[in-house]
Amino acid sequence: MLLQPNGKLWTDTDGKDMQAHGGHMLFADGMYYLYGENRLDNAYVSCYRSRDLVNWEFRGNVLTADSKTEAIRTRTELRLKRGDGGKVNIERPKVLYCEKTGKYMMWAHYENGVNYRDARICIASCDTPDGDFTYHGSFNPYGNMSRDCTLFKDDDGAVYWLCASRDNADLHIYLLSDDMLNVRKHVNTLFQGEFREAPAMFKKDGRYYLLSSYCTGWAPNQGKWAVGDTIDGLFSELEDFGDETTFGSQPTFVWPVDVHGRTEFVYVGDRWNYHYYADGEEHLSPPEHMKAYYCKSSFVILPIRFDGERPYIEYAEAFDTDAFDR
Ligand code: GAL
DSSP states (O other), X not given: OBOSOTTSOOBOTTSOBOOOEEEEEEEETXXXXXXXXXXXXXXXXXXXXXXXXXXXXXXXXXXXTTOOBOOOSSOOBOOOBOTTSOBOEEEEEEEEXXXXXXXXXXXXXXXXXXXXXXXXXXXXXXXXXXXXXXXXXXXXXXXXXXXXXXXXXXXXXXXXXXXXXXXXXXXEEEEEOTTSSSEEEEEEEESXXXXXXXXXXXXXXXXXXXXXXXXXXXXXXXXXXXXXXXTTSOBOOOEEXXXXXXXXXXXXXXXEEEETTEEEEEXXXXXXXXXXXXXXXXXXXXXXXXXXXXXXXXXXXXXXXXXXXXXXXXXXXXXXXXXXXO
């Protein structure tokens, strides 16, 4: 089955533009849940639901500037609005089910809405995948910066947070606590001074593959991949993934799919509408006239193929769910 076209705005079952950028997908109770950034009105994170990956029902904005807040045992900054009442900036939301607590846990990148200096993790939780999430605040893991990010769940249930740190120069990996309310251990620092952003991890044949972009704001650049035998050990040196603009996209997540009992992997990237957004200014909460353009960002979804251990993608107008059958 063909998904909605690559690089074109996706629409939901009400015919409205889908706002789910920098997001993540979760499979629960026979449904796919797609979470992502929504910068309109008081929203931060949207949630859509689908049975077939083509028809997406809008389930609501699950994190907003007015979400309920609840402190946790470690100290976090609970504010969801700036001092002047404006919005903060919440990017790249990722949601996983927590086995220990039975809650759906959202981890994302928090900024103060004025600049990118806070560079924090923020956390929220909910009893259902598409209900109103309760916000548990933001923090710097062990005092470090945490910007572009992803969550990765290993086969043994351990969950890791991967994030750009030191003004994006290096990429950190942290093991999470079992309740997913904190980081527990810094387990790796990768790519010294390589300025890798938009991390997306998947595990194939017991090895940890990591996709990332370079650091050029909203403009796309050459994607790269690396692989490690262990998540806390040595990773290979960076090699090219996709073309010099990763087909006009930046990684957002890798989606593992079951095809006749074997696992295949799908690259999901954001094609930011940067022509409108990148005017040389930092627009953390975009002005009204730019919001519409930012929100016209789309997806690029392609099957990941392998040449030996080298993952690669080839451009296609749309992703076909049967792609791996041929
Ligand atoms: C990108 C990053 C996006 C957003 C943007 C802001 O590099 O991947 O998530 O933070 O910068 O300029």
